[in-house]
Amino acid sequence: MSYLAHLRVWHGDADGGELRDHVVEAAEGEVVLDLVHRLQATECPDLAVRWNCKAGKCGSCSAEINGKPKLMCMTRMSTFATDEVITVTPMRTFPVIKDLVCDVSFNYVKAREVPAFEPPADLEPGEYRMQQVDVQRSQEFRKCIECFLCQDVCHVIRDHEDNKEAFSGPRFLMRVAELEMHPLDARGETRADRPDEAREEHGLGLCNITRCCTDVCPEHIQITDNALIPLKERAADRYYDPLLRLFRR
Ligand code: SF4
Secondary structure, three states: OEEEEEEEEEEEEEEEEEEEEEEEOOOOOOOOHHHHHHHHOOOOOOOOOOOOOOOOOOOOOEEEEEEEEEEHOOEEEHHHOOOOEEEEEOOOOOEEEEOOOOHHHHHHHHHHHOOOOOOOOOOOOOOOOOOHHHHHHHHHOHHHHHOHHHHHHHHHHHHHHOOOOOOHHHHHHHHHHHHHHOOOOHHHHHHHOOHHHHHHHOOOHHHHOOOHHHHHOOOHHHHHHHHHHHHHHHHHHHHHHHHHHHHHO
């Protein structure tokens, strides 16, 4: 069954823009990205939209649908009433380049600020051994497709541009947690350890665990419970535990 859907799409660039209404044909089984493509193929050939796999795995088609951060390719039209107005806007946390396409380079800057895995100096490649339980723990975090929806929804940077320098966001704090939980990561042996770095350089203390990041993650990664809270606990132990402080001195 096909019907006429009502889309309200943001058109514009860094200098400003507007929401425009469009009536677009929708067919059974389609997702929001199908309608955006149909709009591009008909009424708006210059509409800018980033996409790639259309299977929820490339993390490219992130946008806000009715104000909620979502992947356009994974948002089924059947989740809306046929007479509902569906608003499609670019992610709010990042600067707009054109229409639905944002400049997400903030995330690549933050990614470069997380030091890479450091194996123990006395282990040769090929000698690394890990328990299956440790492999499984990081496996969850490695499902991340870098859609940056968690970065988009996080109120620490969504509503406060001035926090962007000090705060890396849930995606990259999760990366620090993954490395901290890696049994062979030896970074803490030679210099500041991961929880200290998370607190001092990635703004861990600004996160007040509202769980918004976990709610929007299309991979259903338990960002808050399995990455952010354990990282906060480790940072608090290191920094506030009087015995540990004495020992470190
Ligand atoms: Fe996207 Fe989830 Fe990765 Fe955040 S953690 S970038 S929401 S897949």
